[in-house]
Amino acid sequence: MATALAGVNHLLGSGRFKEVLGVIKGLRNGAVYGAKIRAPHAFVMTFLFKDGSLLEKFRDITQMTYQHSRNLASFVFIYKALTAIMKWLENSKKQYHSFIAAFIGGYLIFGENNKVNMQINLYLLSRIIFGFVKMGVKKKVIAEPKRDPFPWFGAIIWAIILWQFEYHRQSLQPSLRSSMTYIYEDSNVWHNLRDFLLYNK
Structure with a gap:
């Protein structure tokens, strides 16, 4: 056993098969990160907004955590394997390798329309837009603002989302719609001190 462990440690430290081992480690890291991110989020959202028995809630949490973990691990595996190939x-690394590998992985793994993939894709979309703006400023395609634009960014985002919620709420993602209903509409309903302070409705 000790000899086998020493052999594995030697292989890992030698630098041989680095690309293959990187794919395996990426699979592991994707699974762990997906579980760490999704489990607490699913726990909070399930117990705040979903009805059902305790068993049903824990089943939903486990299912969403597994799906997030599996999808992220699978994507990392595909991406790292294709870029390595x-x-x-x-005989060299090219920029378009990343694009092609991620395109294929994104289609196969994150192309399925479900709640977990929807949240991940929408999260990434906002980061992409922000990243393109920063790239535009860096390359001088967009003029660098003289004042911090973040207050205007916050104002526009919240103005649009509340307008959509009030007048076009079916266009919003269900989880966002549920959160906003709880905050903005359920706060208009109470009957006594108990459901005013301690309970909702």
């Missing part, structure tokens, strides 16, 4: 075929 393309690098090997061309």
Whole structure:
């Protein structure tokens, strides 16, 4: 046992098969990160907004955590494997390798329309837009603002989302719609001190 462990440690420390081992470690890290991110989020959202028995709630939490963890691990595996193969075929790393590998992985793993993938894709969309703006400023395609634009950014985002909620709420994602209903509409309903302070409705 000790000899086998020493052999594994030697292999990992030698730098041989680095690309293959990186794919395996990426699979592991994707699974762990997906579980760490999704489990607390699913726990809070399930117990705040979902009805059902305790068993049903824990089943939902487990299912969403597993799905997030599996999807992220699968995507990392596909992405790292494809980029490693393309690098090997061309004897060097190219920018378009990342795009092609992520495109294929995104289609296969995050192309399925479900709640978990929807949340992840929408999260990334906001980061992409922000990143493109920063790239535009860096490359001088967009003029660098003389004042901090963040107050205007916050104002526009909240103005649009509340207008959508009040007048076009079916266009919003269900989880966001539920959260906003709880905050903005359920706060208009009470009958006594108990459901005013301690309970909702």
